[in-house]
Amino acid sequence: MNDKTNSLDAFWMPFTANRQFKAAPRILTEAKGMYYKADDGREILDGTAGLWCCNAGHSREQITEAVSRQIAKLDYAPPFQMGHPLPFELAERLTQHSPEGLNRVFFTNSGSESVDTALKIAIAYHRLRGQGTRQRLVGREKGYHGVGFGGISVGGLVNNRKFFGSLLNGVDHLPHTLNIKANAFTKGLPENGAELANELENIVALHDASCIAAVIVEPFAGSAGVVLPPEGYLKRLREICTKHGILLIFDEVISGYGRIGDAFAANRFGVKPDIITTAKGLTNGAIPMGAVFVSDDIYNTFMDGPEGIELFHGYTYSGHPVAAAAGLATLDIYEQEGLFSRALELESYWQEAVHSLKGEPNIIDIRNIGLVAGIEFAPSEAGVGKRGYEVFLNCFEQGCLVRATGDIIAMSPPLIIEKPQIDRLVESIAKAARAVS
Numbered sequence: 013m014n015d016k017t018n019s020l021d022a023f024w025m026p027f028t029a030n031r032q033f034k035a036a037p038r039i040l041t042e043a044k045g046m047y048y049k050a051d052d053g054r055e056i057l058d059g060t061a062g063l064w065c066c067n068a069g070h071s072r073e074q075i076t077e078a079v080s081r082q083i084a085k086l087d088y089a090p091p092f093q094m095g096h097p098l099p100f101e102l103a104e105r106l107t108q109h110s111p112e113g114l115n116r117v118f119f120t121n122s123g124s125e126s127v128d129t130a131l132k133i134a135i136a137y138h139r140l141r142g143q144g145t146r147q148r149l150v151g152r153e154k155g156y157h158g159v160g161f162g163g164i165s166v167g168g169l170v171n172n173r174k175f176f177g178s179l180l181n182g183v184d185h186l187p188h189t190l191n192i193k194a195n196a197f198t199k200g201l202p203e204n205g206a207e208l209a210n211e212l213e214n215i216v217a218l219h220d221a222s223c224i225a226a227v228i229v230e231p232f233a234g235s236a237g238v239v240l241p242p243e244g245y246l247k248r249l250r251e252i253c254t255k256h257g258i259l260l261i262f263d264e265v266i267s268g269y270g271r272i273g274d275a276f277a278a279n280r281f282g283v284k285p286d287i288i289t290t291a292k293g294l295t296n297g298a299i300p301m302g303a304v305f306v307s308d309d310i311y312n313t314f315m316d317g318p319e320g321i322e323l324f325h326g327y328t329y330s331g332h333p334v335a336a337a338a339g340l341a342t343l344d345i346y347e348q349e350g351l352f353s354r355a356l357e358l359e360s361y362w363q364e365a366v367h368s369l370k371g372e373p374n375i376i377d378i379r380n381i382g383l384v385a386g387i388e389f390a391p392s393e394a395g396v397g398k399r400g401y402e403v404f405l406n407c408f409e410q411g412c413l414v415r416a417t418g419d420i421i422a423m424s425p426p427l428i429i430e431k432p433q434i435d436r437l438v439e440s441i442a443k444a445a446r447a448v449s
């Protein structure tokens with residue numbers, strides 16, 4: 013038998029150009045605070061909080077210790093018809109930060125599972141209220157809601173959809189809100205485009221409200237390359253949903269846990285959905301876990317139903333003890349270090365820093381909110397996405413991790429970032445823009 017232990021062959025990497033990567037791998041071996049260490053010993057400044065998840069920075073001792081303690085004490089307990097203390101405690105603690113009235117928490121293991129859970133709860137809720145015709149779902153173009161069949165059906169990214177057949181029936185999409193022509197280089201939320209929410213009225217006119225269960229949107233789209241809601245857009249969406257009895261789901265898998273200066277984007281934007289999906293920052297990325305926040309009205313509807321199991325849904329690892337321990341320790345850090353408001357404190361510095369890139373070669377738009385930025389490059393003649401990828405590679409060579417989505421560079425650093433580190437990230441993009449032009 014060959015010794016293949018050092019081979020890169022067997023692992024089919026997710027959302028990765030496997031052949032390209034395996035020919036020139038980028039391997040991270042350690043992480044602490046704001047930095048990764050690569051296998052060549054270089055320190056890499058993390059401009060992406062891993063994948064929008066390590067909001068408190070890397071390898072935090074409080075989390076490591078809580079996880080070690082818990083795995084030694086209770087490694088696993090079945091969550092169906094049995095309980096253990098930690099998910100109860102974590103749910104109570106989390107609801108101290110969720111919007112008023114969203115006081116019930118269903119645990120999952122990922123953002124994708126949170127989304128599919130939310131969609132199922134929405135449809136089942138209407139059925140329990142005698143409105144079983146409300147089955148249609150509305151997503152949005154450019155939306156990313158993970159990779160389950162529910163998530164890709166309501167999602168609006170063509171490559172995530174086109175390979176996978178006919179998807180769920182009964183899904184419509186709102187138009188996306190990216191309008192570079194009208195809003196390029198806006199600092200914060202764009203002024204133009206709130207009326208795009210009115211498209212929901214057309215969808216209602218087409219199908220009738222009695223057929224529509226829920227609308228799901230990210231408060232701002234992250235994976236599509238940082239697409240922000242125009243001023244007033246989310247409020248308008250809320251009004252139309254309320255008017256027609258349609259549930260509004262905010263997918264806060266990346267906007268949750270402090271990313272834009274509040275525990276939830278719903279709080280920052282002052283718009284209350286009926287359901288919020290989360291994951292990622294919930295455990296600081298250390299252990300997989302997701303959480304779906306549900307309004308009291310929805311929860312009570314299930315509890316008023318027939319005796320017995322109220323929702324035929326759940327995962328072997330829902331509320332896993334080790335994940336819940338990581339979640340509690342993470343929440344301690346967020347609270348002790350004031351990290352839910354830190355993005356707001358740094359926002360104007362961040363904004364000025366990223367907008368200083370205006371005028372660098374091929375940059376056609378810069379978008380920002382909280383500690384998030386999207387820097388959009390014009391596609392090169394070599395094809396869409398090539399320039400973005402080159403900029404990403406160049407930044408990595410300079411010791412900075414940023415993320416390329418097509419020709420957009422997205423940044424979402426850990427919330428513990430310091431101003432000189434912001435400067436360094438921005439400088440690396442400026443240098444990369446010049447180098448690859």
Ligand SMILES: Cc1ncc(COP(=O)(O)O)c(C=O)c1O
Nearest residue numbers: 122123124156157158263265266
């Ligand atoms: C808004 C949103 N929803 C869902 C997901 C899926 O999360 P996961 O990869 O944990 O399944 C993501 C992941 O980036 C996301 O950004």
